[in-house]
Amino acid sequence: MERVKVGDKEFTISISASHIQQRVADVAAQINQDFKGERPLFLAVLNGSFVFAADLLRHITLPCEISFVRLASYQGTSSTGKVQKLIGLTESLKGRTVIIVEDIIDSGLTMKELLAMVQAEAPKQVRIASLLVKPDNLKVDLDIPYCCFKIPNDFIVGYGLDYDGEGRNLPDIYTVVPDSL
Ligand code: IMP
Ligand code: MG
Numbered sequence: 001m002e003r004v005k006v007g008d009k010e011f012t013i014s015i016s017a018s019h020i021q022q023r024v025a026d027v028a029a030q031i032n033q034d035f036k037g038e039r040p041l042f043l044a045v046l047n048g049s050f051v052f053a054a055d056l057l058r059h060i061t062l063p064c065e066i067s068f069v070r071l072a073s074y075q076g077t078s079s080t081g082k083v084q085k086l087i088g089l090t091e092s093l094k095g096r097t098v099i100i101v102e103d104i105i106d107s108g109l110t111m112k113e114l115l116a117m118v119q120a121e122a123p124k125q126v127r128i129a130s131l132l133v134k135p136d137n138l139k140v141d142l143d144i145p146y147c148c149f150k151i152p153n154d155f156i157v158g159y160g161l162d163y164d165g166e167g168r169n170l171p172d173i174y175t176v177v178p179d180s181l
Helices: 017-034 050-057 109-119
Strands: 003-006 009-015 041-045 065-075 082-087 097-105 125-133 146-150 173-176
Touching (some): 017 125, 017 146, 041 050, 050 065, 050 097, 097 109, 109 125
Parallel strands (some): 041 065, 041 097, 125 146
Antiparallel strands (some): 003 009, 065 082
């Protein structure tokens, strides 16, 4: 079985590049079907989604736009302290069909916050497309109509996802080897 070292950990291949490509094409076909007559705006969340977004978009046959956004933590004035803010959004979302493109939904807390911020801009509709979802770890209720893979609660890297900043360039997806933890 193919293994790689990323940082101080060992990873073993869990989803091959060809399987990823096949699922990304399937999900894009579903989006093409569901949004006939629409001109969606894809909002890709950096950094992790850059590879998925690039592959997904090349299978989209609808007239569409893409914008890259990032969630940044800043010290808020609220009692909760850390507040997330959306940066990089230059387009108006008012009345738009928005498809959020994420790499992975783990607890879902990031997506829940992002969704609220997007919804506050009064779009026509918002849908979530995520390459990966860890359903056993979801702590919030989220509708994720476009998902390529549901995976167990293991830490993964590759295809845009990182371990401590590294591993995003791997074409396949790898799972951490437990004894290397
Ligand atoms: P959530 O708010 O718990 O859903 O966290 C989502 C974010 O955690 C993702 O955008 C990733 O940056 C990170 N993340 C969660 N699981 C993994 C993983 O297995 N590998 C790499 N990053 C992960
Ligand atoms: Mg992400």
